[in-house]
Structures are given as structure tokens and as C-alpha cells.
Amino acid sequence: MRTEITPGVNLTVTPNKQFKTTRIAIALIEPLDSKVLTKRMLLANVLEAASAHFPTQKAVAEKLSKMYGAGFGITVERRGNVHIMNCVFDSVNERYLADEENLFDEAFAFLKQCLFAPLVFNDAFEQETFERQKKNLGFYMQSVKDDKQLYAALSLQKNYFTDEAQRVPSFGTYEQLEKITSKELYDYYLECIAKDQIEIVVSGNVDVKECETLARELPFSKRNSFEGQLFYTQDLQMEVNEENEHQAVVQGKLDLAYNLPIFYREKGYYAALIFNGIFGGLPLSKLFMNVREKSSLAYYANSSYDSFRGFVSVQAGIQPKNKMAVQEIITKQLEDIKNGEILQNEFQDTKKALKNSFLSRLDSPTNNLDQALINILMKRNVSVQEWLQDLDAVSLDDVVEAAQKTKLQSIYFLDGEVN
Amino acid sequence: MEIVQYAQFGEKMYKEKLDNGLEVNILPKRGYHKTYGILTTDYGSLDNKFVPLHKTKMERVPDGVAHFLEHKLFEKKDHDAFELFGHYGADANAFTSFTNTSYLFSTASYPQKNLEILLNFVQEPYFNAQSVEKEKGIIGQEIKMYEDDIDWRFYFGMLKNLYPEHPLSVDIAGTTESISKITVENLYDCYWTFYHPRNMNLFVTGDVDPEETFELINKNQARKNFAPAEEVKRAILKYDESGQDIIPYRMLELDTQRAKAAVGVKGLDQVPAGRAGLTYKMRIEMLLWLLFSDTSANYTRLYNEGIIDDSFDFMFQLERGFHYASISSDTNDPQKFCHDIINILENAEQILKGHYQQFNLAKKELLGRQIHIMNSLEGIANQYSGHLFEGATVFDKAAVIQQMEFEDVLQACKAFIRSEAVSVYQILPKEGI
Structure with a gap:
């Protein structure tokens, strides 16, 4: 149930008795903009590290310990054309504790302090905290180069879009980071807190009225909601772009990008889910069976589908000398699906697997919250029944149609060969 | 059937040891959509020397057999168990650690059917030479993937320091060379020795009825014949209690962006058997939390001085036959990091003595963390200790934390932290890059 607290600020409560914890998320949503991506990541880290009430990391950590190991974090996410900065607080339900505590009220109070009373001096974030977080974010950005699978995926993304x-990576770029000052970041914070669309989502064994009272205590002013196009689309490129990069790696990382202009819950969406499952998205996919099981060429070979960006990617860890062979197998799997070469068993088992993973996600508090937020962005809920029926209704022809829309755009290969 | 009540958390566990020795635990979770089942054998990569069932002499098998067997067990004469799970709407997986191998499924449909598939595929081995050869290519790529994983290399770097000439210093998957020597006979020898029901336990949790589930398991097991149970005879792993075999310092230069440094402490003391072992483990975890968590003065100082960042981590690992702690971070000053961490360890007792208040805070923190784990079926089932701590669960862990006294932690500190047990491992960026 979603209630407007003030224009552009809404509360959604999903009461349930399944879990032993209560989760509160305050999401700050705005149109995606490459100029502020890095600022938003740094802002998330600075706000998470300290506030006026809890001016040091130690003070924050002690508060969370006092609240029985409460989880608190601010994450950033790019979803299609929006950017979400999500402040999440996760605390134990009091009924499992021996002491009389009111952790839920405290959790709201903590989030309020963190968002509305940051650690600020002279209209800038406190210098020391700011500099430390800036430096650490810089270190993190550098260290991505040491995670070869992630590095390959990011390189593919850079070439494809x-x-x-x-x-750019969702955590921003080093070039932008270097230039940010604590004054600038504070100004940007003021802008976010005044203008971003706000969605408060609470899930757990909670009382709806109580949630509303607490949410109204958060001093958000009225603002506009995001009204733009949620999905990112781009034109098909005539030529496939290829890059082969060399680094000190033992195993080659082959990543491919495809355009698939089918979007979340739009026409063909469930067929696209099944297509991706058959292709490489599930453990029993064609990629797994053919690249790994039949030819022993890889340990991992899989695909993933981003339905907010109309994008399918494939990744495999292989011996560099097998690159062409693996690429041919991948291409053949896609061609086979396009030609309708899908066994009835394969098709039905893929549906079962998708159904299983959909239902399983309902058992995770994190996923429930993410789904609630997506429903808000989509302005529509889909019931469990509806989801299962829509998946069931997909025919083999629908899957072939989705596959036929899938077009190779980029090939990226990272290997250890020296020029 | 025994019922264990965990009143504080509103949970009930049903347990029974079957006639063939299999230990079964069922924890119903109403309101959950899926069912999770995990079948574990007390056998891992460390068990590379043993007397095979029905044989008389100790035999050494190639490194990586336990993990190889785990991969191959899914393959049957006329089908693949992985696909069969898929056919009944289940997600299946398996993993091998130093001392355990586990097979699991998770499903929102046909829990009973999938439970049978789990029991049958693990209890009916079928290995053949051709498929063993084929698997070598796949696992070879798995090993290479880990070779590119700097954190994995870092992790094993410390183990090699603390346990040189010990199977702990070898990758769980073995090496490309060792797996090339694996034969069908090796797999069967390991299988018959370690996959006897008396060496295994089954944990099922989710929306299941305990009576019905027990009935299914009992019937399934009654249909099968197992060799009479025999005590597993493992080679005794060398364990130098003086700590003299520890390599005090090693470093590796790699084409990496930042230095990584770790200080390890090898457990030279004897871990008490059974539940007392769990109590010991929780005390050491508490000790490390008091010394190094982000609520500690040490952490704050190191973080503010820029010696550590958010990658800082501390961990304690205790399994059958070994235990050690490791404190690590990405750092710009690996020497200072190690120096300071060792300094903290050397003065641990002194530091602790002023920390009674933090201890009470830590009890809350650690209890809360266990309650968070109870949300997840995987969390509940994977936390089950099996033989190691006499079947302790996540709920038992919560109880151990609540009963802990400050004095206990001081005692554990004295027993565990010894200067001769300390080692340093570093990965440094290659000069000139």
C-alpha cells in the first residue's frame, strides 16, 4: 500500500510475519545524469560514514551494535534511465530479544539524523571525513582493475553503450572524483534532499499507522516525481565493435554484448526471460551445456539480461587459444534458438526454473524491498498469480521471436598475451 | 524423533539418527515459499590419505579428489542429476571445503520429489573413465579462474605460511597437475570410504511437514543397502604445536593496483571437543571483534591514519583439525599495517581488560547478527555444524553468545594468541608499473 506523505514523497508498507527483522529503505530517485554519477556515489559514502549526532565512524558503529547488530548502508544503483540512492536500515524485531527495546522508532530516528543532519562545517562536509571517503572511493575504483571478471564486464559496457x-561504471569515474570538493558535494546534497523523488519502503512485522506517523516526522518538502522514460534504448549499430586487451591474466575473459529491445513487463518480456534462460541465464542453459559440459572449454559461460536497458551480455573464462572456438559455439547457440531448435523439455524446464527463482526471491527481505521499489517505478504491482500466468502463457514461437531480436554489438576479450 | 525447542526464536527442530547412521534434521518454516535441503559428508580436501573401505593400507590420493568427486557425482549412467532437479523445478548446487562436501537443492515446487533426487544421486555413484577425463578440462578452467582471483591467492598465501607441508596449503580443487592423475578408482575409493550414511547428515528446512518428510526419508533409506559401518581411518595430519614450522613472512609481487597485507595467528592450542568447541569458537570471534571491529579504538586509529580502508577484515576459521585467525586489508603501508596489528595482538590481554563495556555491546551485536541469519533458509541450514560441534545450530550459537562471560574471553585470548603463532603475508604491486 502506497501513501503520499507530501507530493513527491511516498510511503509503501508491506507488512509480513515471515521474517525476524524489519527493513526500512529511503530511496532518493532522479533521472540518470553522467555528470553527477560520481558525486552520488561519494555522497552515499560520506552520509553513511558520519552525521552530526554520530560524528565518527566509531559512533555510528557503536549505535548499530547497541541496536543489536543493525545493518545500515547507502547504496547506489542505475536502473534504466534513473539513478537510485538507497538508504537501508535493517534491524531485529524486538520480540526476539529479552530486553524491552524499541528498535523500530530508533531506526527511523537514525535515518532521519543521517539524512537531515549530516556532519557539516561552514556549508561544506566536514573536511576530514570527506577527504577520507574520497580517497577510499578512489582506491576502490583503482582496485576494480584487479578483479578481472568485473573489469572485463565494465569494459564491455563501455564499448557497447x-x-x-x-x-561509465555505476560508481563513477576517477576523473570526476578528483575534482569534487566538500563544498560542492554539500551543495549537491542540498539539491538532492530538496529535489529527488523520495520513496520510503518498510517491510516486516509492523503496524501501518505507526509507519505513517514515523514517516511524517521526516522533514521532506514537496517535490516532483520522476516522470521520464524509465527504459534506456539505443539504436542498433551497423558494425560489431571488437576489442582485445592484454593484461597479466592466466585465463582469458571473453565478453559479448547484444542489443535486445524488449523491456521490463512490456510486450515479449516473459518470452525474453525464457530466451535468456535457455541461452545462458540458467544453470541448464545452452551455453552451460555446450561450452562447458560438452566441450570442456570453460568453467563458467553464461548470459544475463538487463530488461531496463535492453541489453544481453555473455561472459566466459577460457584459454586464449580457444577464443574462436568458444565464440563459434556461442554464436551457434543463439542461431539455434533463433531457428527454433529448442527441445520441449528444455523449454518447460526453463519455465520451471524461472518460476522457482521468482518464488524463491519472495523468501528474501532484500529482494522483497527491491521489488517493491521497482513496482513503484513501474507504477504497477504484478501479483504472484499474474506473474506465473504470464510466464506460463509464453509459447515457443514467442521465445524464437525474442531471440530473433537479439543482435550482437560488441566483443571484448581480455587475455594474457603480450604484444 | 526428538524435538528441540528454541522458544526464544519461536522455532522447533525435529531430529533423528536413522538405523543406517544418517543424521536427519528438519526445521519447518511456515510462510516460506521454498524448501532447502542439504546433504553433507564429513569429508573434504584435507582427507587425502586414508585407509579405503575394505582395504588395509593407508593410501594417498591426488590433491583435489574430493572436489572432483563432487563434480562427477551429478553424472549418472543414463541421466544427469542436475538436469533432473531442473526438471522438477529445483535449483541444485554443491560445494567442497577443507573438511566437508555438501550437495543441496532449493525448490518452490515438488519438495518431496527433489529430496528423493538428492538422496538418490548422492547415494548411487556412477563414475566412468571417459567422463572423468572430460571433467579435467572444466576443473582446469576453474583452477585458472582462481589463479586470476587475487583475493583467493591472498587467502591461500596466508594458509601456506601457517600450514606449510600440510594439505591446507593446497587449493581445494587441487592443481592442474594433480587432477590429471585422478582415476575412476580414486573416486570410488573415496566415495565408499566417506559417503557412508554414518559419515553424513541431512538438513531440510522450509515449508515442510516434519512427519511426512521423515517418512519419505525413512522409506528411501530402507530401500538401500549399505556396507556395515566402519570407522573411517584418516591419516593423522602433522600438527606442530610449537609453531616452529610456521613461515613468519612471505610476500608476492604481482601486477596489481594496491598492496594487500595480512597478519595470521595459527591456533596452537587444543580446541575442546563437541559443543565446547563451539563455545571456544564464539569466544575467539568475540575476542577479535573487541580488538578489531569498527567500534574499537584500534580500528578508528588505523582508519583515520589511512593505514586501512573499508576492505579491512578479520576472520576466524575453525574446522576439523585446524583453527587460525587472519587480519587483513588493502593498504598503502603494508609494513606499518603488519607492525601495528602485531602490536595489538601482543598487547591483546591488556587492551581487553579495559573493554568490559564494549563486551556488552558486542554481545548485542553478535546476537543480532545470528538473528539476521535466521531469516534465510540457506543461512539456517548452512550454519548447522554437523559432527564438528555435535549438531549445533544457529539458534544454539545465539544461546552461546547470550551466556558468554567477559572472563571467558580473557581466557580464550590467553590460550589462542601466542607470539610464536604469528605470520605475515603480503601481496605488493610490482615496481615500475
Whole structure:
């Protein structure tokens, strides 16, 4: 149930007795903009590290310990054309504790302090905290180069997307980071807190009225909601772009990008889910069976589908000398699906697997919250029944149709060969 | 059937040891959509020397057999168990650690059917030479993937320091060379020795009825014949209690962006058997939390001085036959990091003595963390200790934390932290890059 607290600020409560914890999320949503991506990541880290009430990391950590190991974090996420900065607080339900505590009220109070009373001096974030977080974010950005699978995926993303805000990593860039000052970041914070669409989502064994009272105590002013196009689309490129990079790696990382203009819950969406499952998204996919099980060429070979960006990617860890062979197998799997070469068993088992993972996600508090937020962005809920029926209704022809829309755009290969 | 009540958390566990020795635990969770089942054998990568069932002499098998067997067990004469799970709407997986191998499924449909598939595929081995050869390519790529994983290399770097000439210093998957020597006979020898029901336990949790589930398991097991149970005879792993075999310092230069440094402490003391072992483990975890968590003065100082960042981590690992702690971070000053951490360890007792208040805070923190784990079926089932701590669960852990006294932690500190047990491992960026 979603209630407007003030224009542009809403509360959604999903009461349930399944879990032993209560989760509160305050999401700050705005249109994706490459110019502020890095600022938002740094802002998340600075706000998470300290506030006026809890001016040091130690003070924050002690508060969370006092609240029985409460989890608190601010994450950033790019979803299609929006950017979400999500402040999440996760605390134990009091009924499992021997002491009389009111952790739920405290959790709201903590989030309020963190968002509305940051650690500020002279209209800038406190210098020391700011500099430390800036430095650490810089270190993190550097260390991505040491995670070869992630590095390959990010390189593919950079080559595939044409829009700058989609090309760069969701945590921003070092070039932008270097230039940010604590004054600038504070100004940007003021802008966010005044203008971003706010969605408060609470889930757990809670009372709806109580949630509303607490949410109204958060001093958010009225603002506009995001009304733009949620999905990112880009034109098909005539030529496939290829890059082969060399680094000190033992195993080659082959990543491929495809355009698939089918979007979340739009026409063909469930067919696209099944297509991706058959192709490489599930453990029993064609990629797994053919690249790994039949030819022993890889330990991992899989695909993933981003339905907010119309994007399918494939990744495999292989011996560099097998690159062409693996690429051929991948291409053949896609061609086979396009030609309708899907066994009835394969098709039905893929549906079962998707159904299983959908229902399983309902057992995770994190996923429930993410789904609630997506429903808000989509302005529509889909019931469990509806979801299962829509998946069931997909025919083999629908899957073939989705596959036929899938077009190879980029090939990225990282290997250890020296020029 | 025994019922264990965990009143504080509103949970009930049903347990029974079957006639063939299999230990079964069922924890119903109403309101959950899925069912999770995990079948574990008390056998891992460390068990590379033993007397095979029905044989008389100790035999050494190639490194990586336990993990190889785990991969191959899914393959049957006329089908693949992985696909069969898929056919009944289940997600299946398996993993091998130093001392355990586990097979699991998770499903929102046909829990009973999938439970049978689990029991049958693990209890009916079928290995053949051709498929063993084929698997070598796949696992070879798995090993290479880990070779590119700097954190994995870092982790094993410390183990090699603390346990040189011990199977702990070898990758769980073995090496490309060792797996090339694995034969069908090796797999069967390991299988018959370690996969006897008396060496295994089954944990099922989710929306299941305990009576019905027990009935299914009992019927399934009654249909099968197992060799009479025999005590597993493992080679005794060398364990130098003086700590003299520890390599005090090693470093590796790699093409990496930042230095990583770790200080390890090898457990030279004897871990008490059974539940007392769990109590010991929780005390050491508490000790490390008091010394190094982000609520500690040490952490704050190191963080503010820029010696550590958010990658800082401390861990304690205790399994059958070994235990050690490791404190690590990405750092710009690996020497200072190690120096300071060792300094903290050397003065641990002194530091602790002023920390009674933090101890009470830590009890809350650690209890809360266990309650968070109880949300997840995987969390509940994977936390089950099996043989190691006489079947302790996540709920028992919560109880151990609540009963802990400050004095206990001081005692554990004295027993565990010894200067001769300390080692340093570093990965440094290659000069000139």
C-alpha cells in the first residue's frame, strides 16, 4: 500500500510475519545524469560514514551494535534511465530479544539524523571525513582493475553503450572524483534532499499507522516525481565493435554484448526471460551445456539480461587459444534458438526454473524491498498469480521471436598475451 | 524423533539418527515459499590419505579428489542429476571445503520429489573413465579462474605460511597437475570410504511437514543397502604445536593496483571437543571483534591514519583439525599495517581488560547478527555444524553468545594468541608499473 506523505514523497508498507527483522529503505530517485554519477556515489559514502549526532565512524558503529547488530548502508544503483540512492536500515524485531527495546522508532530516528543532519562545517562536509571517503572511493575504483571478471564486464559496457551515463561504471569515474570538493558535494546534497523523488519502503512485522506517523516526522518538502522514460534504448549499430586487451591474466575473459529491445513487463518480456534462460541465464542453459559440459572449454559461460536497458551480455573464462572456438559455439547457440531448435523439455524446464527463482526471491527481505521499489517505478504491482500466468502463457514461437531480436554489438576479450 | 525447542526464536527442530547412521534434521518454516535441503559428508580436501573401505593400507590420493568427486557425482549412467532437479523445478548446487562436501537443492515446487533426487544421486555413484577425463578440462578452467582471483591467492598465501607441508596449503580443487592423475578408482575409493550414511547428515528446512518428510526419508533409506559401518581411518595430519614450522613472512609481487597485507595467528592450542568447541569458537570471534571491529579504538586509529580502508577484515576459521585467525586489508603501508596489528595482538590481554563495556555491546551485536541469519533458509541450514560441534545450530550459537562471560574471553585470548603463532603475508604491486 502506497501513501503520499507530501507530493513527491511516498510511503509503501508491506507488512509480513515471515521474517525476524524489519527493513526500512529511503530511496532518493532522479533521472540518470553522467555528470553527477560520481558525486552520488561519494555522497552515499560520506552520509553513511558520519552525521552530526554520530560524528565518527566509531559512533555510528557503536549505535548499530547497541541496536543489536543493525545493518545500515547507502547504496547506489542505475536502473534504466534513473539513478537510485538507497538508504537501508535493517534491524531485529524486538520480540526476539529479552530486553524491552524499541528498535523500530530508533531506526527511523537514525535515518532521519543521517539524512537531515549530516556532519557539516561552514556549508561544506566536514573536511576530514570527506577527504577520507574520497580517497577510499578512489582506491576502490583503482582496485576494480584487479578483479578481472568485473573489469572485463565494465569494459564491455563501455564499448557497447553509446550514452555516456550508461557507459561509465555505476560508481563513477576517477576523473570526476578528483575534482569534487566538500563544498560542492554539500551543495549537491542540498539539491538532492530538496529535489529527488523520495520513496520510503518498510517491510516486516509492523503496524501501518505507526509507519505513517514515523514517516511524517521526516522533514521532506514537496517535490516532483520522476516522470521520464524509465527504459534506456539505443539504436542498433551497423558494425560489431571488437576489442582485445592484454593484461597479466592466466585465463582469458571473453565478453559479448547484444542489443535486445524488449523491456521490463512490456510486450515479449516473459518470452525474453525464457530466451535468456535457455541461452545462458540458467544453470541448464545452452551455453552451460555446450561450452562447458560438452566441450570442456570453460568453467563458467553464461548470459544475463538487463530488461531496463535492453541489453544481453555473455561472459566466459577460457584459454586464449580457444577464443574462436568458444565464440563459434556461442554464436551457434543463439542461431539455434533463433531457428527454433529448442527441445520441449528444455523449454518447460526453463519455465520451471524461472518460476522457482521468482518464488524463491519472495523468501528474501532484500529482494522483497527491491521489488517493491521497482513496482513503484513501474507504477504497477504484478501479483504472484499474474506473474506465473504470464510466464506460463509464453509459447515457443514467442521465445524464437525474442531471440530473433537479439543482435550482437560488441566483443571484448581480455587475455594474457603480450604484444 | 526428538524435538528441540528454541522458544526464544519461536522455532522447533525435529531430529533423528536413522538405523543406517544418517543424521536427519528438519526445521519447518511456515510462510516460506521454498524448501532447502542439504546433504553433507564429513569429508573434504584435507582427507587425502586414508585407509579405503575394505582395504588395509593407508593410501594417498591426488590433491583435489574430493572436489572432483563432487563434480562427477551429478553424472549418472543414463541421466544427469542436475538436469533432473531442473526438471522438477529445483535449483541444485554443491560445494567442497577443507573438511566437508555438501550437495543441496532449493525448490518452490515438488519438495518431496527433489529430496528423493538428492538422496538418490548422492547415494548411487556412477563414475566412468571417459567422463572423468572430460571433467579435467572444466576443473582446469576453474583452477585458472582462481589463479586470476587475487583475493583467493591472498587467502591461500596466508594458509601456506601457517600450514606449510600440510594439505591446507593446497587449493581445494587441487592443481592442474594433480587432477590429471585422478582415476575412476580414486573416486570410488573415496566415495565408499566417506559417503557412508554414518559419515553424513541431512538438513531440510522450509515449508515442510516434519512427519511426512521423515517418512519419505525413512522409506528411501530402507530401500538401500549399505556396507556395515566402519570407522573411517584418516591419516593423522602433522600438527606442530610449537609453531616452529610456521613461515613468519612471505610476500608476492604481482601486477596489481594496491598492496594487500595480512597478519595470521595459527591456533596452537587444543580446541575442546563437541559443543565446547563451539563455545571456544564464539569466544575467539568475540575476542577479535573487541580488538578489531569498527567500534574499537584500534580500528578508528588505523582508519583515520589511512593505514586501512573499508576492505579491512578479520576472520576466524575453525574446522576439523585446524583453527587460525587472519587480519587483513588493502593498504598503502603494508609494513606499518603488519607492525601495528602485531602490536595489538601482543598487547591483546591488556587492551581487553579495559573493554568490559564494549563486551556488552558486542554481545548485542553478535546476537543480532545470528538473528539476521535466521531469516534465510540457506543461512539456517548452512550454519548447522554437523559432527564438528555435535549438531549445533544457529539458534544454539545465539544461546552461546547470550551466556558468554567477559572472563571467558580473557581466557580464550590467553590460550589462542601466542607470539610464536604469528605470520605475515603480503601481496605488493610490482615496481615500475
